[in-house]
Amino acid sequence: MATSQEIGAFLTKLRNDAGLKQAALAKRLEWSGPLLSRIEGGGRAISDEELDIILRGIGTSQALSALTTLRRNWSLLDAPSLTDPDSDLLWRAEEVAREVHELAERPDVRQFFERRLVRYKEELIAAAHKVRDKSYRVALLGTIGVGKSTAICRAEGLEMPSDRGMPKAVLETGSGGITICEVHVRRGPSYGVIVEPCSEEEIRRQVSEFATFLLNPSQPDEDGGGVDGGSPGISREVERAIRNMAEFKRRRAERKPDGAVSPAWDEARELAGQHKEVKDLSVEILARMALHRRDRRDIWYSDTSGQPALEWLQGMFEQINNGRHPEFGLPKRIELVIPLPILGENDIEVTLVDTQGIDDIAERADLEQHFDDSHTIAILCTVFNEAPATAVRQLLIRAKEGGVRTLKSHAAILVLPRPGDALAMKDNGVPVHSAEEGYDVKAEEVSLKLHPLGLDGLPIQFFNAAEEVPGILRHFLLQRIRAVQDEHRRELSEIIEGAEALLINYEKEQSREVMRVVARQLTTWLSNNATLTPPINRRVRDSLARAIRSAHVQTIYASVIREGEWANLDYSHQLSHGARRVAAAMAEPRLRAFQEVAVNILNDPEFADAHDLVRQTVRALSSCFDALIRKTQLVGQSVYADEMRADAEFWRACYREWGRGRGYRERVAKRNEEWFDDTEHDDSDIRVIETIAAEWSAGVASVEALLEQN
Known part of the structure; x- marks a missing residue:
């Protein structure tokens, strides 16, 4: 039975739903007010007889049926x-x-x-x-500047009046590259901000790479030439936060009225001029950051702050996000907590996830992990004119290739048009007459582009944050x-x-005979398909090779100097996806074929008594396939990544390619190919394929065991 606190809260809800005050119910029951108050507060245990009296006193149909619910004794399920x-x-x-x-x-x-x-x-x-x-996550994924943060703030009313027409969002917005990390918006007891900080080791590495950039500012252009660029080892958001935490002042070049130019000035570069070694400069920067004082993890709104709650929340987020709050370190994840039900729903717990925007390649672990969670809905955001954007299509292709089977229920396209986008559409050369008609035409285009992926039925929603009511977006997400x-x-x-x-x-012999016939059919198919054929044109390394050849050179360099551990180009993640891709190519066609055999049997009324057996075997083989994908992912990640990480000479060789002129990307790609082709590593694909074959064989055997008629 439920605890006294749970029962008390439940009784309070039933009374409130009935429109009864506590004093009125106590009078109806002929009980004292303090006694009923203690029961509802969970401070007093209650007998079944007293529970029955209270529920009958409330008198609603919901209350009268609740006694049965409260007396349920759960033993096998939570x-x-x-x-x-x-x-x-x-x-x-x-x-x-x-x-x-x-x-x-x-x-x-x-x-x-x-x-x-x-x-x-x-x-x-x-x-x-x-x-x-009942905990669900809605993750918004898309390129930088697409409007994810704005959409979340519009949906949740996290906005303040602005003299620019559009309300000002609590989440800091701009043209992209604003948010330093993933941001979660969830319900809590009050307005507040909770920060999961980067570890001290992570901060030291980020600072070291910033120091390296300060000492070596000349970086190759996009083809490995030699022009000045941004820091390749850290993102611009992190660089901005480090500068603010260290209180580095900076002034841009400025032309005066008389035509003279005031030169640019950067305190960080001045400090770099005083230290010639990366280690020494890093120590100085870390000292200025005063990390020992930045140990706070959360902060909560108080009425005594003198600010409206949303204004306080916006200011606090902006300070933490930019490294300007003296008590918070470099954030790895930020949670915005509000005392209201997300999407207006009380019966479920929803967290809105504002992922970091895609600035280069879309194939990132922090994004693709959302496709594998049974309680996460991946909302793929795209601007109107590009819908569906290349990054969105790439994420969907990778999910399909990696064996994700829940895209139609767990993914959707959110198109975020700007004012005028929809009305600029033409249908067969004729301008549309309304935004709704423009949306319809664009939706057909999106579906057509998704058709080759088998995802033309993916849900699509349009939301113009500047002109449309937020209820449209809330309704779609719900x-x-x-x-x-x-x-x-x-x-x-x-x-x-x-x-x-x-x-x-169980006791019907006729049913048993039908099941024997069906079991023989399914067992025959399983026996003939227990062995998988290795794919001819897919290798574990392929995902990594494709990512390297499509990534910006600074992304590649950032990954190289981190020995493959860079969020935007993570060797482990790319290799794990490559292994998943091989596994899906080998096993998924067999799973689909088995499902087709099952459908034929399910459509035959002669085998009705065995339909439950057929459905159970389909679920069992599907479950085996999902487990196979997960295990192969782990094997693919470890079988190569551990060896590569330990090969110091390989990383040094890749590092030396930096700054040697044009062709940096191709030179690193070639060194990767050579590493994989080395005879010391050429058995790794075989080990992955052997794992896939063994897991499939074991899965088939487990399904066959369900069909044995002994």
Whole structure:
């Protein structure tokens, strides 16, 4: 049974929903006000009899049905909250799981049924956990300057009046390259900012690379020439924060009224002139940053601040994001906390994730991780004229190639037009008459471009932040969350129905005979497809090679000096994706073929008594495929990345290519190819393929075990 605190909160909600004051209910029950107050506050345990009296006193249909809910005894599944709208579905899963468990424990149950019963119990627990978990993340992904931060602030009302017409967003916005790290917006007890800081080692490395740039300001151009550029080792956002934390003053060149030019001045470069060694300069910069005083992790709004809450929140975020707050270090992640339900929803917990914009290649671990989470919706943002942007298509292609099977339910396109974009559209050469018509024409173009990926049915939403009401965006994001919830409920309901069918058919000999026939068909297919064929044209290194050849030279250099550990070009991530890509190419066609065989059987009413068996085997093989992808990802990451990281000479050779003139990108790409072609490393792909084959074979064997009719 629930705790006294949970019951008290639940009773308070039921009373409030009924429109009753606490004193009025106490009078109706003929109880003292303090007694009811202690019960609702969770400070006093309550008996079943007292609970029944209170619920009848409230008198609503919801209250009268709550006693049954409160008396439920959960043993196999985790109990949901008392206000969970899926409580009845989860209880049904609990009851079926118990029946399945009890039958599996009987000594007279044949192994064929026992294996299926055990499998059903595992499925019920896993699927119920997805339904019970009401925490969802909506991650907005896109290029820098596309408008992700503005869209989030519009959706949540995190805006303040501005004399420029458009409201001012709480999240700092601009033309891109503004936010230093990923930002999460979530509900909490008050307005506040929580910071996950970079480690001391990470800060020291960033400072060392900034110092290296100050001492060696001349950097190659985009083809390896020799012009002055930005620091290649750190992002401009991080460089800005380091400068502010160290309080380096800087003045740009300025032309005076008399025509004379006031020269530029940079205190950081002046300091660099006094120190010729990177280590010495780094120490000086770190000393100025005073990291020992920057140990604060959170800060909360107080009415005594003298500022409106949103104005305080905006100012605090801007200070922390730019390294101007003296108590906070370099942030790795920032959480903006507001005391309001995100997207206006109280029955679910939503976090809006403002990812760092794509400034070079889109294939980043911090972005692609969102496609693998069952409770995250990836919203791919794109400007109107480019929709869907190249970076968006690239992320979708990579997800498909990497074996992600949930894109249609867990991903969507958000097109962010500027004023006038939609009305500039033409339909067959004729100008459109309204923004809505322009949206329709552009939506057809987007779908057409997504058709080769098999994703032309991906949800698409248009939102003009300057002219349209935020409710449009909120509604769309909630729709996507509801779609994921419905998918989780559908999955659990299918498992419940399958388990119930097995329990009903357990004693039926006729059903057993039908299952024997179907099992033989499926077993034959599995036996003939237990061995996978290695792909001819895919290698683990391919993702890394493509990323290097498409990345900016400064991104490549930043990765080289970090021995492959650079967020924008992470060798480990690229190799892990390359391994996933090989695994998907080998195993996914077999999975789809098995699903087609299953569909044919499910469409045949003659095999109706075996349909639950067919669906269970499809789920089992699908689960094996997902596990295969995850394991291959880990193997691909470790089988190469560990060896490369340990090869100091390889990194030194790549580093020496910097500044040697044109062709830097190709020279580094060639050195990578040579490293992979070296005989000492040429068995790594074989090890990945062997892992894939072994995992698939084991998965097929586990499915065959469900079909054995012993």
